[in-house]
Amino acid sequence: MPGSDFAAGAGSVNIDLLYYGIDSLPVEGEEVYSKNFSVQLGGGIPATLINAGRLGVPARIATELGEDMFSEFAKGEFIKNRVEPINVYKGNGGNFPLNITSAMITERDRTFISYGCGSITADDRTLEEIYGILKGAKIVLMDNGNLFPVYEKLKKEGSILLFDCGWDSGMSLEKYEKQLALADYFMPNQKEAKAITKTDSPYKALEILSRYIEKPVVKLDKAGCIGLENGRIVTVPQIDEYRCVDSTGAGDAFLSGFVYGLFYGYSFADCLLFGNITGGKCVTEVGCLAAKISENELKTMYSKYRRNIQYSEA
Numbered sequence: 001m002p003g004s005d006f007a008a009g010a011g012s013v014n015i016d017l018l019y020y021g022i023d024s025l026p027v028e029g030e031e032v033y034s035k036n037f038s039v040q041l042g043g044g045i046p047a048t049l050i051n052a053g054r055l056g057v058p059a060r061i062a063t064e065l066g067e068d069m070f071s072e073f074a075k076g077e078f079i080k081n082r083v084e085p086i087n088v089y090k091g092n093g094g095n096f097p098l099n100i101t102s103a104m105i106t107e108r109d110r111t112f113i114s115y116g117c118g119s120i121t122a123d124d125r126t127l128e129e130i131y132g133i134l135k136g137a138k139i140v141l142m143d144n145g146n147l148f149p150v151y152e153k154l155k156k157e158g159s160i161l162l163f164d165c166g167w168d169s170g171m172s173l174e175k176y177e178k179q180l181a182l183a184d185y186f187m188p189n190q191k192e193a194k195a196i197t198k199t200d201s202p203y204k205a206l207e208i209l210s211r212y213i214e215k216p217v218v219k220l221d222k223a224g225c226i227g228l229e230n231g232r233i234v235t236v237p238q239i240d241e242y243r244c245v246d247s248t249g250a251g252d253a254f255l256s257g258f259v260y261g262l263f264y265g266y267s268f269a270d271c272l273l274f275g276n277i278t279g280g281k282c283v284t285e286v287g288c289l290a291a292k293i294s295e296n297e298l299k300t301m302y303s304k305y306r307r308n309i310q311y312s313e314a
Contacts, residue, residue: 007052007259008134009141010062010088010150012119013074013098014042020105020286034104040287041077042101043252044166045141047288051256051278053082055295057263062133064089064097064120071098077289086133088126105246105286119145134159139259142183151182160184160262164255171195173212180212187217187225187258187275189251202226206233207314215268219254221247224276228314229268235310236272239280239301249288254279260298269309270302277301 021035041047049059061078065071065087078085089097101114120126122145131150134140140154142163155161163183165176173180173196180186186209188196193205202218203226209216210228217227222244224237257278261271277298285291 006058006060006137007049007139007141007263008060008062008137009045009049009143010120010130010134010147011045011141011143011145012117013046013063013065013071014044015070015074015098015100016040016042016287017100017102018105018287019103022104022106024106025104025109025111036286038287038290039073040289041074042099043249043288045143045252046074046078046083047249047252048141048164048255048259049083050077050081050289051253051282051293052259052263053078054292055256055260055278055298056082057260059083060086060133060137062086062088062120062130064091064117066091066095066097068096070096070100074098088120088129088133090121090126119143120147122146139262141255141259142179144179148178148182155182162187162255162259162262164188164251165192165196166251167192167195173197173208180209183213185215185217185258185262186213187219187251187255189219189221193218203233210314217258217272219251219275219279225254225272227268227272231314233312233314234269234272235312236269236276237305237308237310239276239305242280242284244283246286247283248286250279250282252288253282257298269311270306273302273305273309274298277305 018038019034026032053059099116103112140159161183162185163179190202197205197208199205206218206228215229219225227234254275257274258271261274281291281293
């Protein structure tokens with residue numbers, strides 16, 4: 001696609017307030033202190049684009065930000081990580097037009113309290129504005145919301161559309177019919193893939209998804225990932241040297257590595273490996289964006305693990 005020199009997406013910002021290094025969760029009326037605390041952008045399209053930006057992929061996001069301290073923090077994080085934030089918020093600047101989660105994390109469990117603003121308002125004016133922001137992108141990240149008119153235009157114009165659904169209790173092929181019809185790549189994890197296809201195996205799920213997506217992907221959590229291309233299953237094992245501390249944001253990080261590979265014209269199998277590397281790096285620290293991987297580290301790990309890619313007949 002001539003002139004397509006950036007990756008893009010539209011979505012609400014999530015702010016995570018992370019309390020970790022605590023022995024137990026507080027009960028009502030009591031207070032506990034954590035040994036560690038972190039403020040980070042949370043998961044979803046913002047996290048994927050920030051991880052891609054850290055790898056040198058020019059990126060742009062349409063989102064809703066106000067004049068509050070959390071919005072200012074988000075703007076700074078986007079800019080610092082080479083993602084251009086373009087605000088489509090039309091409300092009162094004193095409101096909080098983003099999602100905020102406080103997470104308390106022990107070695108055994110975690111608990112959350114969240115404030116949610118919902119998704120971006122998709123009136124005709126905003127849809128046209130978002131289309132103008134995303135227009136010309138080589139790669140566009142789709143969300144679960146109501147931006148389909150925008151995605152349909154971008155698809156016709158040649159943008160590559162990527163969709164990563166996220167878990168919910170009512171998953172089915174019927175529910176994601178519109179997304180599957182538009183997306184060039186769909187990459188659920190194995191729990192999501194089995195729920196969507198009503199199967200008991202990620203390999204069965206991969207075969208069913210291939211009826212809708214030319215090159216489907218299923219992430220196997222700690223076991224790496226599988227994809228299907230030209231009748232062959234591509235298996236990319238996990239990255240052994242990355243030790244899991246917190247799996248939050250691993251799927252978004254995987255997607256950023258895949259985006260990197262697509263953006264720079266690597267093969268499908270190589271894109272899967274890049275995804276395994278960025279997803280594996282993410283889980284080595286607490287939070288979606290605490291563990292940073294540079295382009296140099298990514299390429300070094302790619303050279304080291306490329307020989308582990310396996311091919312088999314479907």
